[in-house]
Amino acid sequence: MSKKKVDQVDPQSLFQQFSPTLYFESCKASSKDQYFIVGEQAVPVARDAYWDTIRRWTLEPQLVIPPIEKAEINSTIQTDLDSHSEDSQEPIETIVRELIPKRKTKDAILKERVEYFENDSADVWLNPKMKNIDREARVVYTPLIEEGASVPFYYPKVKAYSFVYDAGTDEEFGAEKGTLRLEIIPCEPSEVAVSDTKMRYALKAILHKLFKWCIQTRLGYTKKAQHDVLVSKEKYQLMYQHIKSKYGPELVANWTEKTDPKKFVYEDLAIASYLLCLWKDEEVKTKRKQTFVDLGCGNGLLTFLLTSEGYEGYGIDIADRKIWPALCKDNKDMLRVEALYPAQISYPNTEWLIGNHADELVPWIPIIASKSGENSKFMVIPCCFYGLDGTRSLSLPESETLGKYRAYTNYIKEIASSVGYNCEEDYLRIPSTKNIAIIGRLKQANNQNNKLNKSIQVASQSFIPRKTDREKEEERQEFLKRPKLEK
Numbered sequence: 385m386s387k388k389k390v391d392q393v394d395p396q397s398l399f400q401q402f403s404p405t406l407y408f409e410s411c412k413a414s415s416k417d418q419y420f421i422v423g424e425q426a427v428p429v430a431r432d433a434y435w436d437t438i439r440r441w442t443l444e445p446q447l448v449i450p451p452i453e454k455a456e457i458n459s460t461i462q463t464d465l466d467s468h469s470e471d472s473q474e475p476i477e478t479i480v481r482e483l484i485p486k487r488k489t490k491d492a493i494l495k496e497r498v499e500y501f502e503n504d505s506a507d508v509w510l511n512p513k514m515k516n517i518d519r520e521a522r523v524v525y526t527p528l529i530e531e532g533a534s535v536p537f538y539y540p541k542v543k544a545y546s547f548v549y550d551a552g553t554d555e556e557f558g559a560e561k562g563t564l565r566l567e568i569i570p571c572e573p574s575e576v577a578v579s580d581t582k583m584r585y586a587l588k589a590i591l592h593k594l595f596k597w598c599i600q601t602r603l604g605y606t607k608k609a610q611h612d613v614l615v616s617k618e619k620y621q622l623m624y625q626h627i628k629s630k631y632g633p634e635l636v637a638n639w640t641e642k643t644d645p646k647k648f649v650y651e652d653l654a655i656a657s658y659l660l661c662l663w664k665d666e667e668v669k670t671k672r673k674q675t676f677v678d679l680g681c682g683n684g685l686l687t688f689l690l691t692s693e694g695y696e697g698y699g700i701d702i703a704d705r706k707i708w709p710a711l712c713k714d715n716k717d718m719l720r721v722e723a724l725y726p727a728q729i730s731y732p733n734t735e736w737l738i739g740n741h742a743d744e745l746v747p748w749i750p751i752i753a754s755k756s757g758e759n760s761k762f763m764v765i766p767c768c769f770y771g772l773d774g775t776r777s778l779s780l781p782e783s784e785t786l787g788k789y790r791a792y793t794n795y796i797k798e799i800a801s802s803v804g805y806n807c808e809e810d811y812l813r814i815p816s817t818k819n820i821a822i823i824g825r826l827k828q829a830n831n832q833n834n835k836l837n838k839s840i841q842v843a844s845q846s847f848i849p850r851k852t853d854r855e856k857e858e859e860r861q862e863f864l865k866r867p868k869l870e871k
């Protein structure tokens with residue numbers, strides 16, 4: 385079942401909605417420390433249109449700042465939120481770029497930091513009753529200049545400025561409705577007004593530009609994020625509410641990991657809800673209760689939820705977690721430590737192989753499922769861009785319209801297809817931006833891809849399981865013990 389949703393609104397009526405509230409005389413304090421709101425405007429788009437616009441502007445600032453010729457990207461750092469999400473103030477991505485002006489002899493190059501922030505707590509998105517919580521996506525631009533130096537003429541005279549997309553508190557996840565805000569940190573904390581007319585004009589113009597670009601991005605989507613493709617929204621929401629109230633509060637209260645329980649518990653409740661709905665439909669077809677193995681299960685929560693709901697299965701990870709004994713209290717064998725060599729394993733008596741953000745195991749899971757037999761199916765939610773060799777040196781095609789994550793999910797689908805799966809996909813209702821579930825449950829006549837099959841063979845020789853933190857620490861201790869000359 386695949387549906388193509390066509391935007392049926394009158395585009396002109398969307399653009400005509402621009403009528404911002406401006407706070408030039410006295411800027412309004414923002415919810416973020418040190419920031420002041422200079423203008424805000426309701427915008428008829430979901431936040432994916434905002435992010436697509438912002439990401440494009442990061443690569444091509446000349447679209448926004450006319451005196452700029454181009455940007456040179458110095459570095460891009462993505463925060464691995466799966467492994468350290470204790471500080472939700474951390475940006476999800478930080479880019480350092482240089483703005484190269486058109487008039488090279490007259491205007492200075494400016495180095496600038498661009499940071500992306502996103503509220504990542506699943507409960508914020510999934511609980512419609514939850515009020516007064518920011519559902520904001522934010523980009524912050526900070527000029528990297530020496531103390532006392534001034535920014536070039538083409539740049540706003542501020543310490544930092546920020547575009548915010550706020551989805552409000554009572555909208556469903558993904559609704560095409562939000563508020564755009566332009567915020568600044570003034571050069572002096574006492575300067576909470578914008579008095580300069582040129583600056584007022586420029587700030588209003590940039591807010592207008594963002595508004596227009598977001599709408600154009602929305603209208604330009606030929607195929608939108610497809611939620612609820614394999615599982616209906618109503619069924620999913622009922623299941624989510626049910627298992628959330630059954631397990632959520634106790635799991636959050638007894639969380640012993642260093643990570644943020646709000647993120648992990650509610651995200652896994654959402655993924656478990658989706659799988660439970662999918663499996664119920666599957667059982668009607670197969671007349672068999674579904675079974676599973678969760679590869680790279682991490683804290684084991686997803687495995688715990690699925691087994692607690694009556695499904696036979698277990699989770700495997702190279703390293704155990706502090707919370708495992710509590711989760712395994714009534715099912716000792718449910719979480720297992722094992723370093724997986726994916727080219728050597730198969731699970732013949734298992735219906736489903738799951739890989740939720742399972743890093744380097746993700747590209748291998750369709751291959752393992754295919755080796756496991758006729759009834760083997762898989763669901764992966766890809767995250768970091770690991771190749772079959774277990775490293776992150778994969779080179780992925782990236783274009784304006786095709787983000788890197790989409791390019792990576794296409795790569796995983798290509799592998800799955802080469803080993804005989806006809807893939808389906810669904811955008812999960814989770815706040816993580818890595819939210820595409822690829823599902824392999826339909827087999828096709830083997831679609832031989834010789835190049836890919838060759839790389840599977842080569843990679844199977846080179847894949848080495850990662851070192852655990854414990855092993856790394858042991859190696860460090862060994863190294864410290866060595867005499868100085870050997871080091």
Ligand SMILES: C[S@@+](CC[C@H](N)C(=O)[O-])C[C@H]1O[C@@H](n2cnc3c(N)ncnc32)[C@H](O)[C@@H]1O
Nearest residue numbers: 466680681682701702723724740741742743849
């Ligand atoms: C990003 S974590 C995700 C954990 C979990 N699925 C979740 O969503 O919370 C990836 C996990 O894969 C495990 N892993 C990676 N390579 C592995 C291997 N070769 N054998 C076993 N586990 C592995 C890591 O130890 C880590 O716990």
